[in-house]
Amino acid sequence: MITRCFNALGAGLLDFFQYLGELVLLAGDTFRSIFTHKLRWKLFLNQVVEIGLLSQLVVVITGAFTGAVFAAQTFFQFNKIGMGSATGAVVSVSICRELGPVLTALMVAGRVGAAMSAEIGTMKVTEQIDALRALAVHPTDYLVVPRALAMMVSMPLLVAECIAVGIAAGYFIAIFLLEINGTYYMANMVRWTRNRDIIMALSKAFCFGILIVFISCQKGLSAREGAVGVGRATTEAVVNSSLAVLICNFFLTMLFNIIYPAGYQ
Amino acid sequence: MIEAPPSQKQSTKPHVVRGNSSPMIAVRSVAKRIGQQEILRGVDLEVATGETLAIIGRSGGGKSVLLKHLVGLMMPDVGEIWIDGHNIIGMNERQLGAIRKKIGILFQSGALFDSMTVEENIAFPLREAGEKDPKVLHTKVEEMLEVIEMEGQRAGRQDAGEFERWNEEACWSGALHHSSALLRIVR
Numbered sequence: 353m354i355t356r357c358f359n360a361l362g363a364g365l366l367d368f369f370q371y372l373g374e375l376v377l378l379a380g381d382t383f384r385s386i387f388t389h390k391l392r393w394k395l396f397l398n399q400v401v402e403i404g405l406l407s408q409l410v411v412v413i414t415g416a417f418t419g420a421v422f423a424a425q426t427f428f429q430f431n432k433i434g435m436g437s438a439t440g441a442v443v444s445v446s447i448c449r450e451l452g453p454v455l456t457a458l459m460v461a462g463r464v465g466a467a468m469s470a471e472i473g474t475m476k477v478t479e480q481i482d483a484l485r486a487l488a489v490h491p492t493d494y495l496v497v498p499r500a501l502a503m504m505v506s507m508p509l510l511v512a513e514c515i516a517v518g519i520a521a522g523y524f525i526a527i528f529l530l531e532i533n534g535t536y537y538m539a540n541m542v543r544w545t546r547n548r549d550i551i552m553a554l555s556k557a558f559c560f561g562i563l564i565v566f567i568s569c570q571k572g573l574s575a576r577e578g579a580v581g582v583g584r585a586t587t588e589a590v591v592n593s594s595l596a597v598l599i600c601n602f603f604l605t606m607l608f609n610i611i612y613p614a615g616y617q
Numbered sequence: 618m619i620e621a622p623p624s625q626k627q628s629t630k631p632h633v634v635r636g637n638s639s640p641m642i643a644v645r646s647v648a649k650r651i652g653q654q655e656i657l658r659g660v661d662l663e664v665a666t667g668e669t670l671a672i673i674g675r676s677g678g679g680k681s682v683l684l685k686h687l688v689g690l691m692m693p694d695v696g697e698i699w700i701d702g703h704n705i706i707g708m709n710e711r712q713l714g715a716i717r718k719k720i721g722i723l724f725q726s727g728a729l730f731d732s733m734t735v736e737e738n739i740a741f742p743l744r745e746a747g748e749k750d751p752k753v754l755h756t757k758v759e760e761m762l763e764v765i766e767m768e769g770q771r772a773g774r775q776d777a778g779e780f781e782r783w784n785e786e787a788c789w790s791g792a793l794h795h796s797s798a799l800l801r802i803v804r
Contacts, residue, residue, distance in 0.1 A: 483728040488714040
């Protein structure tokens with residue numbers, strides 16, 4: 353029984369490292385292709401529309417309600433110690449550094465990541481990817497590169513939009529509902545929100561976008577067993593992307609704390 | 618599993634067209650196992666330029682697996698595969714591209730790209746080969762559609778998924794569906 357446990361653990365670890373290896377190889381092949389092969393501009397622009405333009409509603413709603421609730425909760429606690437006017441600063445910095453990038457990435461993983469893995473997975477099980485290969489078209493060049501580039505362009509923009517909407521929603525809730533002094537709110541927000549917060553937000557957005565696109569595409573490319581396999585690949589793409597975003601967020605936060613130590617002005 | 622039947626062991630020597638040219642396709646002692654099942658074992662064959670070879674066998678016998686090996690979509694566990702003087706074993710995906718441009722393969726289910734119309738499917742390899750002129754593309758596609766008597770018809774402008782449903786509703790044979798896929802590989 354102990355042997356079986358170790359076998360199971362070992363097999364699981366081997367599968368995990370194999371999966372990591374496949375991801376790294378796919379990423380390497382994609383970046384090599386970006387610099388060495390022609391870009392299919394039409395496919396890239398289609399993906400920018402799919403990822404960026406069609407995610408507007410979900411990102412705006414996410415940003416708005418996140419900013420609103422965070423402003424409310426922050427005020428409820430800070431007002432107890434007479435610091436209600438600091439709500440603006442806390443909301444702004446938190447949305448820039450954490451909530452904006454992470455929540456946007458989770459929404460995009462669910463919407464775009466699922467679509468990518470489902471589409472590519474369906475192509476895999478219906479032999480369309482084999483047909484591409486047989487026509488001497490590299491699947492990475494045709495399927496992954498346009499999506500990766502579109503994600504790298506769209507994610508920072510989506511996160512920026514989420515942050516802007518979140519801060520705006522927080523402001524309106526604070527001023528009109530919570531009756532915080534608008535002048536102090538804005539002054540504190542402007543004073544404590546720095547360029548580094550924006551840099552962190554956009555850097556995280558870029559990293560999260562890369563994670564989502566490669567995890568989703570890899571799951572699609574390795575889908576098997578028909579409809580069941582595609583469904584499984586889609587689910588795993590969303591779950592793995594979401595977990596990767598959360599884990600990566602922690603390490604990026606710690607890294608940025610080294611680059612911009614707490615108290616750095 | 619593809620293997621020479623016992624009664625024909627006397628004639629297992631691959632058929633070769635006599636002449637000075639080496640075979641266009643040569644398969645030497647190829648074996649392939651998928652999971653626990655042995656699909657190919659000791660397969661040898663040669664196909665000379667201009668020769669037609671038909672491989673027939675029962676369903677699940679390994680015919681499609683063998684064909685996929687010939688275009689490098691699968692790699693054998695053992696053996697060599699030579700296409701036009703090149704051993705494709707060990708080639709990576711990009712190196713295989715040059716070999717695949719010499720080969721056309723029609724998949725069992727057609728494998729039309731369902732994100733495109735039938736016309737776009739037929740034009741796909743032309744576009745990938747670098748043809749950009751829309752008039753040239755249109756002319757070539759219409760020529761191809763004329764072959765299966767679909768020129769000017771709406772079916773050519775349907776997306777491939779809708780085309781498959783139309784194909785079934787019209788009770789046409791799978792040959793029409795396959796013809797569209799075939800036209801895609803003809804360059």
